[in-house]
Amino acid sequence: MARKLLVCSLLILALVSMIYWNDAKAQNQVKIGTIFPLTGPLALLGNESFEAADLAREMVNERFGGVWGKKVVFIKADAPDPTSGANEANRLITHEGMKILIGTYSSSIALAASAVAERNKVIYLEVIASSDEINQRGYKYTFRTNESAADLGGTAAVFASEVVAPTLRIDSKKLKIVIFHEDSAYGTSVGKGVKATADRLGLQVLAYDNYKATSPDLSSIVLRFRALNPDVIIATSYINDAVLFWKTCKQLGLRPKALIGTSAGYGIPDFARLLGPDSEGVFTSEAPALVNPAALTDKAKALDKEFRERWMAKKGRLPAGHAYRAFTGTWVLLTEVLPKAGAMDPEKIREAFLKVDLPYGSLPHGLGVKYAPPGNPNAGLNERRIAGIQQWQDGKIVQVWPEKLAVKRWTAIPLPPWK
């Protein structure tokens, strides 16, 4: 009995001292929670997105010694789906005491996690996900630096109308397009953006379809489109389905004059890797990446150069749109917002967000920063965001539009016949 008492008291002593020890260590660090899908079906891009954000953190610690003189540390959480997104957000806030959460790549997970953050009056910074809804719920603590679904979708439609139609010598109001998108929050948002802009510009929308991203087969969609014979297909897909769709098009003999993807599957290196030469000429509406340095401020040029070099050293390839989004979103938080806030206080950080005012060209991919104030229908969203058009040329993604960000001219309008 006496022994049991001794063991118990030692355990309690150990626990108590651990708590104090952690606290003491914590004084010298700035802790920020991160929520990304590090496992599960989105793991590929979830991990890369986290790595891009983490690179920003590393560089800030190296260059500036961190924030407020303390090193920045990420408390990382894994959320493969919306339910765990909400649970992990809860855990980070209540058990780890986080006042800022960075996340999450996927719109569905973002909506869940940011709702938890808002309830707890904790800052939620989205760095990649694009669903418009994220900033349309009247939340005061949710901020987003990257372009939204409406931008991605709208830009694809604008490109079809302003570039593809004239190049094909077709009147833009006679251009026949089909729109299809995967049916989660992300795809639906972007699809809506395409449709709204396409209608506004007077393009002829022959079909507006959705499908499940995990479908093992897309031949019925391809056959349906083949019967409609569109000039342009605007697609919103994740990587697996994007590849399956284009392969099925080849098998069943569907070749539109242009295929414009919208970020996600169409914008990542695996698209070219899995399709090989069949990827040539495909467009994607995407956060700008590897843009023309003439569009950037000198500071941004230098930052871009370092970012590209370090990403190449880490991953063996150049950064794509999602990596730029995660990197710049985190960079702005750590180098502009937190210094202005002065302390880990959500109210002060909120106000600091609203004070940031950087012109276009200040970020390595050409964006500026000015978060919409409360009362704006997109409160918390960056007003100086851009979505551009990239094209797969020779297995590489190249910025081709808008002209000021473009590195090369577009090719392959119309796409040559299948080889």
Place this chain on the structure above:
Amino acid sequence: MEGMILQLFVSGILLGGVYALVSIGLTLIFGVLDVVNFAHGEFLMIGMYAVFWLCTLFHLDPYASLLVVTPLLFFFGLFVGRTVIRQTIGASSAVQIFATVGVSLILMNGALVLWKADFRSVPTAYGSGALMLGPVFVGYPQLMSFIGAIVFSAMLFPFLRYTYVGKAIRATAQDRRAATLMGIDIQKTYIFTFGIGIALVGIASALLAPIYSIYPGVGAQFVLVAYVAVVLGGLGNIPGAILGSLLIGITETFSGFFISPGWRQAIYYAVFILVLIFRPQGLLGQKQ
């Protein structure tokens, strides 16, 4: 229009063949062991990775790797059957569910740790090629997987009918106690059947690897449809599973074209529910 209907029919049959490859093993396992194998899709994923590594490291053509991957998965199935599945036979369904879901999670996340989440593909010269039979496009790899489904299930029937092991399996499926009384070693039969079920998945993985990207979550794409096909056809009934798969493939393709791609799954689930209302034992199942 007739040309399009024919094309849809052919595409539907080919898709059904893909589903059938995965369902046959599942129905065999369920019919004999009475165990719902929630890890079925993950065995498919492991098989596909095996095909990928054989192709990458030894330049083995995926269709040739079938001869390696099938026995590989058979032994892997025996191993899992002996260690995990055997303990769940006759236990409550909660135990079965937890055990097989556990296996599924271990396999999926093990693959994620070992091989990362990148999408791999197995390149074949005829990868995206298609044959033209009249007005109909028939994709080479889809045709191969359909032929494979027919050939291997055809081989399964004489095995089950004429060999001792096959008869033992059928006896166990019919009546466990009677089979024990007849001197059949039930435990061995269970494990062996599980091994065969997984070997069938191995065949499927070699035939499907040229069509789909390979990543840790790829199994989940197929397994849900496989369950529907299995129940639709009648649990434990192999021709039923094939019929169910073809029916789903055709329904899916036609509804995607005529109604809308977004409704495909809803339509075949609706067909599924209707069949179950009027024939709860499945299309070819025995009335209980």
